[in-house]
Amino acid sequence: MMRIKTPGKGRIRRELDKRAPKLVETGKKTLILHGTKTSGVLNSVLTEIYHLKRDDSVKYTRKNDTVRPFESGGETSLEFYSLKTDCSLFVFGSHSKKRPNNLVIGRFYDHHIYDLVEIGVENFRSMDSFSYDKKFAPLIGSKPFFAFIGEGFENVDELKHLKEVLLDLFHGQAVTNLNLAGLDRVFVCTALSSNKIFFSHCALRLKKSGTTVPRMELVEVGPSMDMVVRRHRLPDDHLRKEAMKTAPELTKKKEKNVSKDPIEGKIGKIYIPDQKVGSVPLANIAKGLKRERREAKLMKSEDKKQKKQKQESE
Amino acid sequence: MAEAQYEVDLGNLMAFDPHHRFVSPPSSREELSKASIEHGTKLVQAIADVLFSLPSREDQDGPIVTLPAPTTKLPRAKPLPKPRPPTNWEVFAQKKGIQKRKKEKLVFDDNTESWKRRHGYDRVNDDNDIPIIEAKATDEPGTDPFAERRKEKKGRVDKQEKNRLHNLKQAAKVGALPSHIQLAATALPITGTQSMPKKISKDELQNVAGMAATATASGGKFDKKLPGEKPPKHEKKYRKFLPAVEGSGMGSMERQQTEKVLNKLISKDSHEILNVEKAVNMYNVKSDKRQQKKQGGKSSSSSRLKPDKKSFKKSSNKKSPYKGKGKSK
Numbered sequence: 001m002m003r004i005k006t007p008g009k010g011r012i013r014r015e016l017d018k019r020a021p022k023l024v025e026t027g028k029k030t031l032i033l034h035g036t037k038t039s040g041v042l043n044s045v046l047t048e049i050y051h052l053k054r055d056d057s058v059k060y061t062r063k064n065d066t067v068r069p070f071e072s073g074g075e076t077s078l079e080f081y082s083l084k085t086d087c088s089l090f091v092f093g094s095h096s097k098k099r100p101n102n103l104v105i106g107r108f109y110d111h112h113i114y115d116l117v118e119i120g121v122e123n124f125r126s127m128d129s130f131s132y133d134k135k136f137a138p139l140i141g142s143k144p145f146f147a148f149i150g151e152g153f154e155n156v157d158e159l160k161h162l163k164e165v166l167l168d169l170f171h172g173q174a175v176t177n178l179n180l181a182g183l184d185r186v187f188v189c190t191a192l193s194s195n196k197i198f199f200s201h202c203a204l205r206l207k208k209s210g211t212t213v214p215r216m217e218l219v220e221v222g223p224s225m226d227m228v229v230r231r232h233r234l235p236d237d238h239l240r241k242e243a244m245k246t247a248p249e250l251t252k253k254k255e256k257n258v259s260k261d262p263i264e265g266k267i268g269k270i271y272i273p274d275q276k277v278g279s280v281p282l283a284n285i286a287k288g289l290k291r292e293r294r295e296a297k298l299m300k301s302e303d304k305k306q307k308k309q310k311q312e313s314e
Numbered sequence: 315m316a317e318a319q320y321e322v323d324l325g326n327l328m329a330f331d332p333h334h335r336f337v338s339p340p341s342s343r344e345e346l347s348k349a350s351i352e353h354g355t356k357l358v359q360a361i362a363d364v365l366f367s368l369p370s371r372e373d374q375d376g377p378i379v380t381l382p383a384p385t386t387k388l389p390r391a392k393p394l395p396k397p398r399p400p401t402n403w404e405v406f407a408q409k410k411g412i413q414k415r416k417k418e419k420l421v422f423d424d425n426t427e428s429w430k431r432r433h434g435y436d437r438v439n440d441d442n443d444i445p446i447i448e449a450k451a452t453d454e455p456g457t458d459p460f461a462e463r464r465k466e467k468k469g470r471v472d473k474q475e476k477n478r479l480h481n482l483k484q485a486a487k488v489g490a491l492p493s494h495i496q497l498a499a500t501a502l503p504i505t506g507t508q509s510m511p512k513k514i515s516k517d518e519l520q521n522v523a524g525m526a527a528t529a530t531a532s533g534g535k536f537d538k539k540l541p542g543e544k545p546p547k548h549e550k551k552y553r554k555f556l557p558a559v560e561g562s563g564m565g566s567m568e569r570q571q572t573e574k575v576l577n578k579l580i581s582k583d584s585h586e587i588l589n590v591e592k593a594v595n596m597y598n599v600k601s602d603k604r605q606q607k608k609q610g611g612k613s614s615s616s617s618r619l620k621p622d623k624k625s626f627k628k629s630s631n632k633k634s635p636y637k638g639k640g641k642s643k
Contacts, residue, residue, distance in 0.1 A: 020493030088391035181376025243389035
């Protein structure tokens with residue numbers, strides 16, 4: 001017989017249930033780690049990305065010499081870390097002569113690498129170097145706005161990919177109900193050339209404008225940097241198809257002919273086929289008979305009707 | 315007019331301007347960041363125009379808005395969970411139209427005249443609470459009614475466990491095991507995609523055991539057989555050597571074999587066995603190769619300007635038609 005193990009403690013069971021695949025996913029966790037060598041710039045980039053995503057990320061602080069996302073065989077330990085920490089995004093920093101200040105952002109599907117983008121960090125400015133009124137500082141876990149500027153994000157393959165990955169990395173929890181008072185941050189990305197973008201994190205101030213829509217004002221709070229796309233790897237077509245599946249309940253058909261009214265409640269429309277009053281056969285009034293017979297016939301038919309009614313009433 | 319240019323994805327609070335181009339490329343960093351933030355403000359304002367005009371409901375913390383579904387689709391992190399197949403009971407209940415109904419957790423116990431739990435420790439109608447069971451006329455002498463009750467209860471529990479395992483097995487077949495349940499054979503928690511390890515069948519095991527048995531010096535001849543172990547499939551030798559000494563019966567077999575081969579070669583249709591064309595082709599190809607080697611050695615030393623590839627290609631082209639013919643026949 002098949003042997004089955006169940007966790008003895010409820011806490012463990014709940015923890016395992018949290019990791020189980022869900023019909024509707026709300027958010028992805030991020031794993032932040034680095035290779036054998038990092039630079040000072042890269043260290044602060046990684047810590048600041050961690051600060052931005054504090055609520056749903058895990059940061060590893062040890063060197064990882066077996067992690068090489070783009071090489072075959074270099075992804076095994078990365079995939080293991082993903083399984084261990086239940087993360088489906090990663091940011092991997094490494095620094096070498098060939099690729100200085102290198103940042104690999106990638107995604108997992110089912111704890112296997114889905115896609116990868118490699119970027120070089122240039123002109124990095126950390127959060128500390130910006131001076132602003134600290135009361136505007138964005139709160140952790142708030143839903144950010146995104147502004148992508150430039151035609152490169154549409155035409156160039158690499159930037160298009162990078163745009164999607166950045167959106168996935170920073171968009172936070174997928175929500176349906178949003179508190180408008182909690183909006184306080186914006187990510188601005190501008191395409192500078194075919195492989196270079198300017199990335200900046202800004203705080204958002206809502207100012208009165210006299211209408212219901214407040215006037216937006218951006219205050220740069222950092223980090224800001226230039227990202228140069230180096231290598232990138234798109235997902236397989238069949239893997240992409242698999243990963244883009246949505247819950248079947250979400251694509252439910254619209255209910256026809258039923259509407260709701262705040263006063264009258266549920267209203268339904270019913271369609272009845274045309275009654276065709278003009279072509280209804282009328283009662284056969286016999287003609288050309290003697291009066292008695294005609295009356296007798298009519299009486300007979302009436303009797304029948306009455307009997308029928310009696311039977312029905314019984 | 316301005317909003318129409320931007321692509322706004324309200325579900326992700328994202329705006330994208332595919333038409334923007336810097337009028338003059340910004341010379342310094344400050345100018346660049348200033349310009350992009352200025353333009354970013356316009357984009358954010360475009361999102362806000364739509365966002366703040368959505369119907370909202372007031373809450374303690376502020377107005378709450380229901381966002382539409384995002385238009386840019388992002389990949390899932392994990393595969394879609396598969397629905398669990400209905401258990402045997404659920405199939406039965408569906409057929410009979412039996413509906414679930416809520417039962418209270420606490421039940422009044424008539425024996426002790428107090429409210430007790432329906433299930434679990436210190437429950438209602440607990441076997442431990444019954445001091446006396448009245449004897450019936452049908453009772454057989456020598457049986458313990460208490461032990462019988464306990465046995466019945468254990469039987470019911472065992473049956474339920476069996477049913478549970480059966481249902482889990484059905485679920486595992488479809489790949490819809492609950493995530494907290496772990497098959498003993500797999501080390502990692504089940505995420506819904508790992509398939510069950512394949513069970514080794516009895517025959518496969520026996521084959522392996524049989525092969526292992528022949529690994530001794532005697533070929534497993536003098537080994538003790540385990541109960542249920544089958545003899546190895548090939549007990550005897552694979553090759554047979556016929557006696558070289560002539561005689562009758564088996565002795566003449568060797569002679570017959572060699573004669574058969576000889577006759578084939580010497581018979582008048584022997585040209586059919588020897589494919590002359592093929593042989594000629596092979597000879598030609600070999601001689602070609604020999605010549606090439608000689609030429610290649612010379613050419614590499616004499617004319618370095620000539621690319622090697624070209625000469626190689628030409629010769630290969632020459633060869634290929636011959637080869638094709640030879641193969642087809």
